Amino acid sequence: MSLRRSAAWIEVRVFGKVNSFLKRYAPGFQLLLTSVAQRMRLSLPKMLWGRPVWTHSKLWNHVVYGKSPLHWITRHLKLDDVFFDARAHQDSLPMAAVRLTGRTGRVVALEPETYSLRKKNWALKIGSCRSICNRTDPSSCFLQLQMENIKRAPSLCASVFLAMFATTVCAQTPVNPWPIRAVVIVTSEVGKDTGDAPGEYQFWVEREHLDEVLEFQGGPNLPEGQHPLRTNQDHTILGMLSGATLANATASTMLLGLDPRFDLSHAYILINGAAGVDPNWGSIGSAAWARYVLSDVAREIDAREIPKEWPYGWLPIWAREPNQRNPGPPRQGDLSNLYPLNENLANWAYEQTREINLGDDTELKAFRAEYVGFPNAQRPPFVALGDTFSSDVFWHGRIMTQFAEDWVHLWTDGKGAFAMTDMDDVGFMTAIERLGRMHRVDPQRVMVLRTASNYSMQPPGHDAVQSLTRSYSNGRIAAESAWHCGSIVLHRILADWPNTYEHIPEGVPIRKRTEYSAAKPNAVGKIRELxxxxxxxxxxxxxxxxxxxxxxxxxxxxxxxxxxxxxxxxxxxxxx
Incomplete structure (x- = not known):
């Protein structure tokens, strides 16, 4: 037994003998000391190896009933504590203690009477402690001590002490989270994670050797089933499939960030996936490193009821017409529309990938040729800086694209350029912002990479409805571009980990920015379109x-x- 354990053992023995002596021969003085200890919030007795254990009833040398114990529990218990309830009866004190001590804490309730024990078991089955009592570790469940013939308090206290000893030994087992270096987040997969038609997730799983499967309880339940978390052999890269839409992105990211198995405080988070591209910005297969992520929190009037001079029916919350700037200071509720990323990190990622070849094919060339008057839409796939606009609405068309361009220009004060439209990024950033305040992740280490699988509007001379409902076969090239760009940046971060752990890479500021235009092609294309x-x-x-x-x-x-x-x-x- 170590010196620390021996000292703690002697401390508990001495405390017990002194306490018993004072209680017998000087009860008033013992009561005074107990009151002073409670007022000073001292943990008495100090449990084994320095871990605080809160008890009541016999172990605190005074009896409390009714609302008093519940008030004491809610006031003093905290996460990771060990709580013992001697003579638990049928009440709800252990239920409240389980909620307050959390998953990493311990709750032990002792009940000698068989009748009360049966009632307690029934309460556990229908109560809030189901997740605790379903564990295979008996030390985390309620100890079912059916002591029918034991009626004396010393025997009960001895049983309590033995239970405290056994449970504290289990509680002291440290849970060391894995220090994750990089997190790869994708939103969808066409099938399984491996072995079938590849999608966004499968390229990362197979090519980065994320072979170890980890349970992801509470993850999105997709049509093809629940996709687990995946990691490599060294436990340095963690992959997550969040599910599409803002709700899934937010919930999955919060669930991952609060998982005690992982330490994400220094992890670089790479959010990537397919998106719709603005023909004014780029072409299908192109990749955009984002500096801003924007949402669509706005007012909307049906286009059939808007004034004739309005270009569309979307306008900011404070505005009386589209594209009206906020005359006053930004409110807290307005900030959810704009999430600035680490621009230096985005510039650095762009520098690492600006010259790579993303591939091309004849079918894609023929499709790009339809966008007459949009020179960027007719280019082969390329990499550039561009910002994302997120919405749960899968919108499409020339007017909505103009709205997205105007919206990004309005909220970024002309610094941003609309490139990609998606249904997830704001959900990711909402969760990451809150996890950052909890010091679970570092928002400055987040990168958003979007690759184009379709255009956000119809080509000149085509109908918007036909363009929206036509079949697209460009998902694979978008997934390829995402892995190709993202893996280069990821590998360079991990290759220089002693440096990138302490210092976030910074790129040279990019002076050349995409010119802002309200979805206006050149004169020939405009005349033909009109x-x-x-x-x-x-x-x-x-x-x-x-x-x-x-x-x-x-x-x-x-x-x-x-x-x-x-x-x-x-x-x-x-x-x-």
């Missing part, structure tokens, strides 16, 4: 105009033949 938009649905009108034109032309020809022309030769002779 012409097709005007002609769509006006077939009868054009036929009527054509018939009138032909009839007028024929009538003019007929009249010109019927009306006699003057003889030019005779007129010349008369003048002569």
């Amino acid at each position: 012409w097709f938009e005007y002609a769509r649905g006006r077939t009868r009108e054009f036929l009527f105009v054509l018939v009138v034109f032909v009839v007028g032309l024929l009538l003019g020809i007929a009249l010109s033949r019927l009306i006699p022309r003057p003889n030019r030769s005779k007129t010349a002779q008369v003048k002569a």
